[in-house]
Amino acid sequence: MRVNVTVNGAPMTADDVWPGESLLYVLRERLGLPGAKNACEQGECGSCTVYLDGEPVCACLVAAGQAEGREVLTVEGLASGEGELDPVQQAFVECGAVQCGFCTPGLIVQAHSLIARHDGVPADAEIREHLAGNLCRCTGYEKILDAVRLAARRKAGS
Amino acid sequence: MDFLRATTWAEALRMKADRPDATPVQGGTDVMVEINLDKGRPAALLDLTPVTELAEWSAESGTVRIGAGVTYSRIIAELADRLPGLAQASRTVGSPQIRNRGTVAGNLGAASPAGDSHPPLLASGAIVEAESVGGIRMIPIGDFYTGVKRNALAPDELIRAVHVPERRGPQYFSKIGTRNAMVIAVCSFGIALDVAARTVGTGIGSAAPTPRRATEAEAFLAENWSPGDPEVSRRFGELVAAAAAPIDDVRGSRDYRVHALAVMARRTLGWAWEEHRRTS
Ligand SMILES: Cc1cc2nc3c(=O)[nH]c(=O)nc-3n(C[C@H](O)[C@H](O)[C@H](O)COP(=O)(O)OP(=O)(O)OC[C@H]3O[C@@H](n4cnc5c(N)ncnc54)[C@H](O)[C@@H]3O)c2cc1C
Numbered sequence: 001m002r003v004n005v006t007v008n009g010a011p012m013t014a015d016d017v018w019p020g021e022s023l024l025y026v027l028r029e030r031l032g033l034p035g036a037k038n039a040c041e042q043g044e045c046g047s048c049t050v051y052l053d054g055e056p057v058c059a060c061l062v063a064a065g066q067a068e069g070r071e072v073l074t075v076e077g078l079a080s081g082e083g084e085l086d087p088v089q090q091a092f093v094e095c096g097a098v099q100c101g102f103c104t105p106g107l108i109v110q111a112h113s114l115i116a117r118h119d120g121v122p123a124d125a126e127i128r129e130h131l132a133g134n135l136c137r138c139t140g141y142e143k144i145l146d147a148v149r150l151a152a153r154r155k156a157g158s
Numbered sequence: 159m160d161f162l163r164a165t166t167w168a169e170a171l172r173m174k175a176d177r178p179d180a181t182p183v184q185g186g187t188d189v190m191v192e193i194n195l196d197k198g199r200p201a202a203l204l205d206l207t208p209v210t211e212l213a214e215w216s217a218e219s220g221t222v223r224i225g226a227g228v229t230y231s232r233i234i235a236e237l238a239d240r241l242p243g244l245a246q247a248s249r250t251v252g253s254p255q256i257r258n259r260g261t262v263a264g265n266l267g268a269a270s271p272a273g274d275s276h277p278p279l280l281a282s283g284a285i286v287e288a289e290s291v292g293g294i295r296m297i298p299i300g301d302f303y304t305g306v307k308r309n310a311l312a313p314d315e316l317i318r319a320v321h322v323p324e325r326r327g328p329q330y331f332s333k334i335g336t337r338n339a340m341v342i343a344v345c346s347f348g349i350a351l352d353v354a355a356r357t358v359g360t361g362i363g364s365a366a367p368t369p370r371r372a373t374e375a376e377a378f379l380a381e382n383w384s385p386g387d388p389e390v391s392r393r394f395g396e397l398v399a400a401a402a403a404p405i406d407d408v409r410g411s412r413d414y415r416v417h418a419l420a421v422m423a424r425r426t427l428g429w430a431w432e433e434h435r436r437t438s
Pocket residue numbers: 042043044181182183184185186187188189190191206226250251252253256259260261262263264265266267268272273274275311315316317318340341342343
């Protein structure tokens with residue numbers, strides 16, 4: 001079947017999609033967007049997190065056909081300009097919140113969704129709760145929390 | 159495998175009548191895991207997400223009708239005041255990403271004994287609105303669960319909504335798991351007091367082949383309505399534990415579940431009495 005979906009602002013079409021296929025597979029294997037990662041395919045790790053109509057979701061659990069006519073924003077679409085990072089990405093780089101990097105795209109999108117709807121700096125408990133569905137096997141999470149706090153502080157302008 | 163896209167509720171019902179072998183998919187957080195892990199391939203998927211009216215809830219004469227497409231995230235954000243028990247249970251489901259997709263209707267469709275919405279639905283006496291081209295059936299929640307991962311839906315029926323009475327007193331939900339997020343309940347318990355009627359509703363999760371009420375515990379408390387009495391709370395806990403029929407499995411032993419249920423029942427009742435005292 002054919003799936004029409006807007007990804008990172010651009011209308012895209014995927015053909016020969018198998019009806020049981022996930023949005024994650026379509027993004028990675030059919031639309032050439034390998035940013036969202038495939039690690040568990042069961043919703044446990046969050047490495048495939050993308051925005052679907054403005055809500056962060058596990059792309060591995062969205063049937064490709066369910067994305068028909070919807071808007072997807074992936075980690076590739078966060079940075080506004082060429083050669084410039086989104087403030088959340090920049091904070092991850094500066095804080096050393098990336099080791100192997102496999103969890104990073106999912107964490108960036110999920111952290112982005114927290115900061116986008118928060119005016120101040122979220123409490124640690126809130127950050128942890130918000131990131132509870134994103135697993136990282138390398139960093140021990142502390143640097144990730146640092147990065148989220150840094151990005152939130154910068155956005156709050158303090 | 160076919161992919162059927164229903165754009166209206168009437169169309170969804172027609173599609174389900176034509177293809178009773180189709181698997182409805184709402185949030186996909188159960189359905190897609192099965193497909194991804196190749197645990198069985200449905201003959202067809204029937205996507206209900208384009209049916210916009212399913213994503214609405216409404217409140218009328220003391221009951222909230224929650225459409226099948228309302229996510230856990232929205233229950234938490236929009237219904238915590240009217241349905242505190244269900245909102246508390248929703249907060250414990252999976253992760254934010256799972257709660258942004260997962261629905262109570264999907265929880266009911268899956269009918270896992272460990273599903274977190276079941277104890278609060280049982281405790282507050284919810285009713286499932288099922289529909290087919292033949293008409294609407296209102297199924298009391300206690301009749302809905304028919305076995306492990308089985309429910310009372312006919313092959314041509316879909317869940318349209320679940321009707322949940324608004325709080326009539328304190329409501330609490332408690333769940334045991336190995337960490338604070340992303341866990342299937344080892345066992346769980348929901349309680350809902352009806353302060354004016356001096357009755358209590360209960361729901362036990364993950365400790366019997368189906369979610370179930372603890373009816374003897376409910377009767378005992380109605381007869382011994384004495385807020386804060388530790389002896390009553392202890393006996394209530396015992397009766398809740400006695401209503402369970404758990405098994406030993408990878409998540410916990412039978413004995414642990416029985417013990418934990420007694421503790422959770424006693425504790426949630428304590429919280430409920432405390433709230434009752436503060437607010438009355
Ligand atoms: C990582 C992860 C963590 C999870 N954690 C929890 C947890 O903590 N607690 C918990 O309870 N669950 C948990 N789940 C399971 C799942 O999220 C819930 O059962 C959720 O409520 C399913 O809702 P859904 O809309 O995604 O259902 P779907 O996957 O779309 O459907 C589930 C079932 O219901 C049927 N169905 C869906 N809509 C209808 C309808 N309108 N009419 C008839 N049948 C229908 C489907 O055919 C299917 O059988 C978790 C899942 C994942 C992947």
